[in-house]
Amino acid sequence: MTKKGQYGTQYPSFRFSPPQHWNHENSPSSSALPIFSLPCFPFSLISLVRFLFTSEYEAPPASPDRMGELAVEKHAEYILSVEKRKDDFESLVMEHLRLNGAYWGLTTLDIMHKLASVNPDEVVTWILSCQDKESGGFGGNVGHDPHVLYTLSAVQVLALLDRLDALDVNKVSDYVAGLQNEDGSFAGDIWGEIDTRFSYVAICCLSLLHRLNKINVEKAVDYIVSCKNLDGGFGSIPGGESHAGQIFCCVGALAITGSLHHVDRDLLGWWLCERQCKDGGLNGRPEKLTDVCYSWWVLSSLIMIDRVHWIDKNKLSKFILNCQDLEKGGISDRPDNAVDVFHTYFGVAGLSLMEYPGLKPIDPAYALPVDVVNRIFFQK
Numbered sequence: 001m002t003k004k005g006q007y008g009t010q011y012p013s014f015r016f017s018p019p020q021h022w023n024h025e026n027s028p029s030s031s032a033l034p035i036f037s038l039p040c041f042p043f044s045l046i047s048l049v050r051f052l053f054t055s056e057y058e059a060p061p062a063s064p065d066r067m068g069e070l071a072v073e074k075h076a077e078y079i080l081s082v083e084k085r086k087d088d089f090e091s092l093v094m095e096h097l098r099l100n101g102a103y104w105g106l107t108t109l110d111i112m113h114k115l116a117s118v119n120p121d122e123v124v125t126w127i128l129s130c131q132d133k134e135s136g137g138f139g140g141n142v143g144h145d146p147h148v149l150y151t152l153s154a155v156q157v158l159a160l161l162d163r164l165d166a167l168d169v170n171k172v173s174d175y176v177a178g179l180q181n182e183d184g185s186f187a188g189d190i191w192g193e194i195d196t197r198f199s200y201v202a203i204c205c206l207s208l209l210h211r212l213n214k215i216n217v218e219k220a221v222d223y224i225v226s227c228k229n230l231d232g233g234f235g236s237i238p239g240g241e242s243h244a245g246q247i248f249c250c251v252g253a254l255a256i257t258g259s260l261h262h263v264d265r266d267l268l269g270w271w272l273c274e275r276q277c278k279d280g281g282l283n284g285r286p287e288k289l290t291d292v293c294y295s296w297w298v299l300s301s302l303i304m305i306d307r308v309h310w311i312d313k314n315k316l317s318k319f320i321l322n323c324q325d326l327e328k329g330g331i332s333d334r335p336d337n338a339v340d341v342f343h344t345y346f347g348v349a350g351l352s353l354m355e356y357p358g359l360k361p362i363d364p365a366y367a368l369p370v371d372v373v374n375r376i377f378f379q380k
């Protein structure tokens with residue numbers, strides 16, 4: 001059962017934020033950065049909503065394999081406990097990307113209808129304390145250097161809490177727009193590293209702030225298209241290898257800017273659906289291991305190009321559910337590994353994309369719940 005046209009090309013708009021293990025191994029200035037914090041505009045929100053609510057995809061059975069249903073209460077407890085622990089390993093690892101962690105954790109809570117468990121005023125105060133007052137950009141934590149990745153996370157969390165009014169929108173959008181280069185590409189911060197992740201992040205951020213007019217969108221799109229490969233995928237720079245995370249960024253940016261006509265949907269759809277392995281999970285590139293986070297990168301891209309029916313969603317749902325820690329909560333990258341907030345978010349978000357019962361639908365381009373995206377674009 002195919003669904004057509006949910007990501008029309010009339011209209012740019014979308015959301016999202018990326019994972020830390022793809023792609024920054026070789027880039028010193030981004031070694032600590034999760035990619036995207038990640039969720040626009042190029043695809044039609046109306047058709048997206050129609051897709052989400054009229055899908056003919058059948059929800060997975062309630063008790064797949066050994067793990068059973070999504071342990072919503074346990075995952076909510078786990079996310080809230082990570083926030084409270086300040087001195088254990090995971091908290092230390094997360095120190096420099098606390099703003100991304102806040103985005104992953106709070107978005108997961110919202111998708112599971114548990115956002116009321118946090119005090120929004122406390123979160124907003126802390127978010128604002130991570131802003132570099134001079135540049136307008138946000139750091140990963142209080143006193144850290146600003147970077148476009150953290151800036152999108154800040155905007156996404158404030159959007160989630162319906163508190164974008166707390167921002168000096170022009171100051172923040174000037175910071176993001178100032179990172180665009182003459183060739184249309186974007187740097188991540190003042191150090192100048194260029195990557196299509198940053199193109200997505202900047203475009204998503206400015207779209208959420210209604211400030212896409214501050215950049216040269218045509219040149220931004222041209223640069224992303226110059227990173228398209230013969231296999232239909234996209235790399236981080238022209239000639240860079242295709243990678244599922246990078247593809248999400250490029251397709252998401254093209255969706256938000258209404259430029260999906262640059263994508264060869266069948267060719268890219270084929271590359272993406274080949275990411276599903278025998279265990280039902282998805283990998284990010286050929287010959288790599290499956291990993292829960294690719295449930296997001298691959299699935300959201302397939303939805304945006306109308307090819308999500310090319311993978312087996314029941315098998316993927318079972319793979320994600322098998323990665324749950326049913327005792328302590330949280331989701332890991334693959335079965336029996338240690339859980340973390342990052343994979344908990346992408347597991348739950350992936351299930352949301354597959355319309356798992358009881359979860360809020362999430363927007364594949366903006367990586368925010370659909371109701372949040374609708375509030376921003378239809379109730380300004």
Ligand SMILES: [Zn+2]
Pocket residue numbers: 019021291292293294333343
């Ligand atoms: Zn992963």
